Amino acid sequence: MKLDPATIERLKQKIAVYREFLRNWLEPSNLAQLRPKLEFQTGVLAGFALIASVLLGVTNCSTEGTIQRRLDEDLKKSLEEVVPPALYDNDMLLDTVSIPSAEYNIGANETTVYIALKSGQVTAVCFKFTAPDGYSGAINMIMGIDRDGNILGVRVLSHKETPGLGDKIEVAKSDWILNFVGRSLDNLAPAKWAVKKDGGEFDQFAGATITPRKSVQAIYRGLQLFKAHQEQLINP
Amino acid sequence: MFLSETYRKIAADGIWNNNIVFGQNLALCPLLAVTGTATNGLGMGLATLVVIIASNGLISVTRHLIPSEIRIPIFVLLIAALVTLVDILMNAWAHELYKVLGLFIALIVTNCALLGRAEAFASKQPVKHALWDGLMMGLGFLLVLVALGAAREISASGTLFANASVLLGESFRFLEVTVIPNYKGFLLMALPPGGFIMLAFLIVGKRLIDQKIAERKVSITVLTPVIAEEES
Numbered sequence: 001m002k003l004d005p006a007t008i009e010r011l012k013q014k015i016a017v018y019r020e021f022l023r024n025w026l027e028p029s030n031l032a033q034l035r036p037k038l039e040f041q042t043g044v045l046a047g048f049a050l051i052a053s054v055l056l057g058v059t060n061c062s063t064e065g066t067i068q069r070r071l072d073e074d075l076k077k078s079l080e081e082v083v084p085p086a087l088y089d090n091d092m093l094l095d096t097v098s099i100p101s102a103e104y105n106i107g108a109n110e111t112t113v114y115i116a117l118k119s120g121q122v123t124a125v126c127f128k129f130t131a132p133d134g135y136s137g138a139i140n141m142i143m144g145i146d147r148d149g150n151i152l153g154v155r156v157l158s159h160k161e162t163p164g165l166g167d168k169i170e171v172a173k174s175d176w177i178l179n180f181v182g183r184s185l186d187n188l189a190p191a192k193w194a195v196k197k198d199g200g201e202f203d204q205f206a207g208a209t210i211t212p213r214k215s216v217q218a219i220y221r222g223l224q225l226f227k228a229h230q231e232q233l234i235n236p
Numbered sequence: 237m238f239l240s241e242t243y244r245k246i247a248a249d250g251i252w253n254n255n256i257v258f259g260q261n262l263a264l265c266p267l268l269a270v271t272g273t274a275t276n277g278l279g280m281g282l283a284t285l286v287v288i289i290a291s292n293g294l295i296s297v298t299r300h301l302i303p304s305e306i307r308i309p310i311f312v313l314l315i316a317a318l319v320t321l322v323d324i325l326m327n328a329w330a331h332e333l334y335k336v337l338g339l340f341i342a343l344i345v346t347n348c349a350l351l352g353r354a355e356a357f358a359s360k361q362p363v364k365h366a367l368w369d370g371l372m373m374g375l376g377f378l379l380v381l382v383a384l385g386a387a388r389e390i391s392a393s394g395t396l397f398a399n400a401s402v403l404l405g406e407s408f409r410f411l412e413v414t415v416i417p418n419y420k421g422f423l424l425m426a427l428p429p430g431g432f433i434m435l436a437f438l439i440v441g442k443r444l445i446d447q448k449i450a451e452r453k454v455s456i457t458v459l460t461p462v463i464a465e466e467e468s
Contacts, residue, residue: 028300035303044301048310052317059321063328070331163272164392164426207423 079114079126082144082153087123088116097233104225106218107132107140111225113233122147122234125226128157131218135210136160139169143219145226147234150184154219159211166211176203176212185223193220243368250372256349257380257435258442263349267381268431270340272392275400277385280340281378285371287322287344291315292358292370299359311354319344336403349377380438387434392426394419 003011024030034040072093079092092114101111107130116124124146131139137160144152154177156169168174179202194200195213204212226233239247249259256263270280294314295302302310323341326334334341344350353373358366386396394416401409424430 026300031300041303041306044303045306045310048313052313056317056320056324059324063324066328067324070328073331074335162427164421164423 078142083116083124090117099229104221129222131214133214151180154180161211165208168205246369247372251376255376263347265346266343271385272426273389274385274397277381279337281381283340285374288374289370292366295354295358296363296366315350388425390415
């Protein structure tokens with residue numbers, strides 16, 4: 001459609017009129033008269049709420065994909081930390097199995113297991129789990145297990161334990177968590193899956209016993225979950 | 237002087253005289269929560285600085301529209317929306333920084349200083365002044381956060397700006413210093429009570445300096461007439 005010059009001229013005039021009106025309306029003196037009126041107040045509040053929610057909605061929708069990609073990258077990085085790169089040649093994020101885990105008390109009723117494949121063979125599995133009963137909240141961890149049930153690596157993803165005491169479960173603060181590498185339900189008796197104070201195999205920290213105790217117990221429960229589904233997971 | 241009287245007064249108020257923490261005793265929740273280390277303090281300070289400038293500006297622009305009866309809900313709405321916006325955008329476009337600062341961004345909502353500045357300053361002043369006030373109040377808060385973080389970090393673990401390279405990038409690794417080598421550690425200072433104790437020391441320090449300044453002023457005003465008489 002093509003507009004003739006007369007129509008454009010009229011439109012311009014109309015816009016000018018509206019702009020003039022808006023400018024007058026936005027004059028502080030005019031607004032000062034309007035402000036005490038109830039309908040103006042209602043309108044302003046509604047207007048602000050509308051603008052804020054539209055802005056937030058649009059931002060949320062337009063960044064959702066990007067944020068999801070970033071989270072996937074994070075997850076991939078954690079997966080790479082607990083499964084040695086020599087063990088897989090697939091994209092673990094795409095090869096997943098969901099198994100029920102409600103009875104193991106590891107934070108979720110369904111656990112997503114990421115499968116490491118080497119030339120189509122299952123070599124290892126990896127999943128996130130939680131010690132829901134840490135000293136000051138949940139301790140979120142990730143663990144890689146090879147097909148025979150030996151731990152390849154455990155890492156703490158996030159926690160709220162006391163800084164300086166309980167945070168030695170982080171690999172950045174101490175090597176404690178590396179003690180789990182190579183352990184399995186077969187080479188360590190159930191009674192030994194505890195901190196030394198409880199007669200077990202693993203060190204506690206000076207000033208913090210609960211954090212490592214609960215971490216060890218959660219890792220033990222994670223291994224039990226794997227054992228219960230081992231056949232299904234390694235022979236898909 | 238390149239700054240006019242008004243701007244200089246706003247700057248002096250924001251950074252020293254009416255400092256958010258020392259002058260107004262506001263924002264103690266985020267202050268005590270994150271100042272375990274100087275780096276965390278810096279992160280929180282930077283995040284707050286951005287949000288307080290933006291919120292002051294926004295509120296000053298719309299100040300004639302906002303009726304005083306419903307100003308508080310509108311301020312809260314604006315600040316909450318702003319913080320959420322920063323949170324989402326940072327998560328998407330500055331993800332590495334977000335992983336370090338993410339915790340602090342959400343905490344800014346609990347910072348009553350933002351509402352305080354909106355109410356006491358931005359809603360009554362032209363945009364330029366409001367933005368300047370946001371910058372200066374934000375800087376004042378940042379300085380306190382870094383000072384308290386540094387004091388707590390040194391006394392708790394003997395280091396300064398630990399992990400600064402994670403927050404600011406590799407080129408800032410030079411900030412990471414071990415102040416006291418082979419320090420045994422003083423855990424109390426890393427825990428919340430240590431925050432209160434150290435904050436008390438800092439406030440005492442500020443009061444002492446203020447007192448010194450006031451004494452000097454008195455002595456100057458006492459001396460001046462004498463000099464004036466001698467000259468005449």
